[in-house]
Amino acid sequence: MSDIWKEAKDNNGRVYYYNSKTGESRWEKPVEAPSKQEQLLKKNGWSIGKSKAGKIYYYNTKTGESSWELPKFDEVKIIDKEPVKIEEKRIVETTDNKSGTEIAVDSNFINKSKILHAPKKSKEDAEKFFMEMLKENSVDATWSFSKIISELGSTDPRYWLVDDDPIWKQQTFEKYLSNRTEDQLLQEHIEINKFQKAFIDMLKDKKEIHYYTRWSTAKRLIGNEPIYKHSTVNESVKKATFFEYIGGLRQEKDQEDQKLKDQALRELREYLKSIVFQDTNSTSNLRLPLTWQQLLNSYLFEKSKRYMANKHFNILTQEDVLKEYLEIIKSVELNFVDKLKEIDAKNYTQDRIARDGFKKLLNDEKLIKIRANSKWSDLYPSFKNDERYLNTLGRKGSSALDLFYSMVEEKKSSIMAQKSIAQQVLIENGYEWPKGIEQLDSCRANIMVLLRDDSRFSKVDEEDIDLIADELIKSRKDKVQQEIEVEKRILEQKKNYFKIMLNKVYANDEKIMSEPWELVKPKICNTYGV
Incomplete structure (x- = not known):
């Protein structure tokens, strides 16, 4: 929609359109006549689209080409579609014949190749066309510069817009790679994925390559394979793809080993259960298992022909066997605990019955x-x-x-x-x-x-x-004894108070201290008003 017609919303959120110049408004979206630019695009096979992110792009319905930038139509484009007009003229040569006459060459024999007669441009002007050539031919990082020379140099005149500087062309190629669009990078990623799949398929056919094979060894084995020898994919990509394949082989090997070990452990479990209780003289339901040392001495590893006869046991370590034995012992312990609980429950009932019987005995007054x-x-x-x-x-x-x-x-x-x-x-x-x-x-x-x-x-x-x-x-x-004790404590307390009083009042009066109690008592009573 042009800049004249604008999109807006009313108070209810409904979308309507209005003309910014005339003030006209309508509910339907206006249909406008295509602009001159749109007409020019359509004339040259181009249409306008919009990505999911709302970004405008251009695509050619005839060639399938797409671009984020607005296509430009110039003389280089015309070169690919129309022959270059070459001035027809006669070329005269002097031959070595005796007559020495000039020979006229017919213009029909003149080389009219687009490559030979490509227009010459400055490096600044030619760069844009060189980039377009690379883009149109889906050039990516998997291409080598020699491939560009052999495939594009012989077919596309834009390669020869600057014909005397291969270093500039290589630098422009590298510049193109560093400025690729997201679409180009995505396409290259897809191409690399295709390479990786084909490379892995080739590795699968090499039976000499195992999960433990090194990259240096693998390169000698696949050195003459076309996909390795002629691919322009970087060496680091080839190496990473190899290690990805090797990692898969290692994982498959680990899974296979684990399956074999699981089977061996199941068979070991049955083997241990069949022998771990056999040497016991216990008459109770709680049989005691063989000790680990007893197993080692008679039933495991080289000490037992029966054990050695099982080929699956070869992948088991002594630690693996010990763990399985401990699991059996653990189950035995749990069984012991359950049995003891049953016995305790039974004994508890018997204990309670015995206690109740004795209580009745204690209440039997005829006996006691x-x-x-x-x-x-x-x-x-x-x-x-x-x-x-x-x-x-x-x-x-x-x-x-x-x-x-x-x-x-x-x-x-x-x-x-x-x-x-x-x-x-x-x-x-x-x-x-x-x-x-x-x-x-x-x-x-x-x-x-x-x-x-x-x-x-x-x-x-x-x-x-x-x-x-x-x-x-x-x-x-x-109670009486308590009262006596209280009276004693009171009396002792009175004595202490009386001593304190005597020491405080008469301690320095030697005359009074030497008199008998009968003479002192009245004086004390008079002093304290007793």
């Missing part, structure tokens, strides 16, 4: 009577041969002794709870404790009478009432 002050040594003879006790021996968890003292503790807790009730009974009955600690033991009979007469102890037997009375007396003794 456990109280808060019971001792194991006193009751053990009564149940030492009982099956319910014997079943607890050697079990995990709480032992029979633990269960016994656990029940004793329960009895003690019960007595302590009843003791609190008994203290309330004494308070309700106005019971007074004697002041001296020595007289407290004599209170037992009176206390037991009060407890027996109380309905709250009607179901408590005589022995437990006696234990409750013991606890009451013990608590009272502890």
Whole structure:
């Protein structure tokens, strides 16, 4: 679209077009008459296109040529399509015949080659045409300058616009290579890829080339191959392509070796499983495997004909075999753990059954009577041969002794709870404790009478009432003893205070310090107003 018509958007985002000169606007895109430039392009077979990136380019619908730059039409272009007009004239030669007459040469025999009669230009003007020639013939980095001479020098007159300076032509060729467009570089990349594929196919046919072959060796093997000998591809590209091929061979070799090793390891695994448990006298389900040293001494490597008979084992190292053995041992350990868990679970059930049976024994008052002050040594003879006790021996968890003292503790807790009730009974009955600690033991009979007469102890037997009375007396003794200790501490504190007072007031009065207490006491009382 020309500069006159502009594209714009309304408030709703719809596209419309307006004429910047007349102010006219329309929704449809204006169709404009082709410009003189477009007409000239079309006349010479060129059209205008736009790349995905929005860049304008030009392409020739007849020749397939494309260009980012606007094509120019000049006399050089015409040279390729129209014969050069050469002035027809007769050429006269003097022959060696006897007559010495001039011989006229007919103009039909004059050489009308475009190459011989190419116009001459300065290097500055000729450079553009020389570049166009290289581009039109898809010259790339794979071409040598000798190839340009042989292929273009004999067909394209633009090569001879400067005919006396081959160095300039080579420099222009190198300049062309350094200024190639993205499309040209892409095309060259494609050409190099084609070369690499053909080169690799040639290498595949060379059975002497292996994954370990060096480039220097390979060059001697492929030196007469046309693709190596006559290709204009750089030597570094050939070498890189060779190493790419060698890398593929090495990878294939590694994969094949890994397949063989995997197969060997599978066979080794079965072999080890068949022998690792065979030398055991264990009668349990948990069989012990052979040690690594036992395997080395009798079943592995040169020590075993059976092992050596397997050709796949040849690629295995001692480390490979050891790893497989350790994997088997690991599985054995896991199996041991699972078995032990099963045994522990089974034993746990048996242990719990044995403990429950012994608890029933401890609660059997016909056989034994456990109280808060019971001792194991006193009751053990009564149940030492009982099956319910014997079943607890050697079990995990709480032992029979633990269960016994656990029940004793329960009895003690019960007595302590009843003791609190008994203290309330004494308070309700106005019971007074004697002041001296020595007289407290004599209170037992009176206390037991009060407890027996109380309905709250009607179901408590005589022995437990006696234990409750013991606890009451013990608590009272502890309380009295605490009071005595407190009185002692208070008395000692008073003595200390009195000494401090004497030292502070009368330390320097030797007369007072020598007097008897009976004389000093009144003075002290008068001094402190006591």
